[in-house]
Amino acid sequence: MSVSVKLSAGSNFPSVRVNTLDGTTITLGRAYHGALWQMVVIYRGQHCPLCTKFLNRLEEYKTRLQKIGLDIVAASADSISQLKEHKERLTTSYPIGYGLSQKQMQQLGLYISIPRSEQETDHDFAEPGLFVVNRLGEIIVIDISNNPFSRPELESLVSGLEWISDPDNDYPIRGTLAY
Template identity: 25%
Template sequence: MKKALFTLFAAASTVANAQNAVAKTATDIAPLLIGEKIPNSTLKSSDNATVSLSELISKKKTVLVFYRGGWCPYCNLHLSALAEAEKQILDLGYQIVAVSPDSPENLKVTAEKDKVKYTLLSDADGTLIKEFGIAFEAPENYKSVINVHSNGMNTSFLPVPSVFVVNTSGDILFEYVSPDFKQRINADLLVSVLKTLK
């Protein structure tokens, strides 16, 4: 019996550690899956206020977006496209929350540049990104950029750009995770998905 319990505990620990590990490459990640519950984490707003993710999503179904940072042109295009589709998304009963390793100060720059009115949050130390299983080791040529944009809190990882749709209990209803950072879910397709989930 003790051996069986130890084996079960070891297996559970391995899964938990895999979720919190930083993968070697973007194709090695092990993201949370549809049907799983997202972890709670404390993030920072653009005003440097502390935000509880579980409290935030308990208010409204959420389109939770992870992006690499305001320095990434593909991320900026994606954030702008979401901003354009925001009214449709809100009308379907969802809010948009976008998370990156950028510092709170840099979130403000991104919001102004991309005309974003929805919530941008900072996960500069990568706690939530790692818990979602989408962190991977940043290539050398990105390290100075992410260091600057996270105000020195991140020197080593990037999130794989991802979109998770979650209900108010934190259950994942849909996800789009692409190791190719140039590939993002089209805003029209996302709206169609939200309509089917309604």
């Protein structure tokens, strides 16, 4: 059994860079295109039908998230060829990175799994993680899981983000007293 360090609410998001299919390198946790916040979604890989469903469903919320100044990026440990194959089943328009290393997955405090067989995938992979990072690089929302069927319900998540993004609500980062 290995020791895993989990990220804390209010802490700085680690500097993790990934490549995308168009050849650009993106830094996870750094908002782009004038956004104030970024949602970072880590998914298991193209072998996971629940991940495909989640990523496609998240696309349906993109406009609402953009209205509150939040952009989306997703990433996995898949290879470039696996992401190309996966893109055929995705309806997403937000950037998706590939090639997360085991070290990067550990930096993000994610659970990491060994494939059950070569038919599943050919590399260790991260279990789901979702982070919302503010313009200062602080983590304001953390959701990590050790399996693909325990993810935040998107309507609740997006409604909550809409509420906390409203300056009139003066909502602080919650859960900062981690031990």
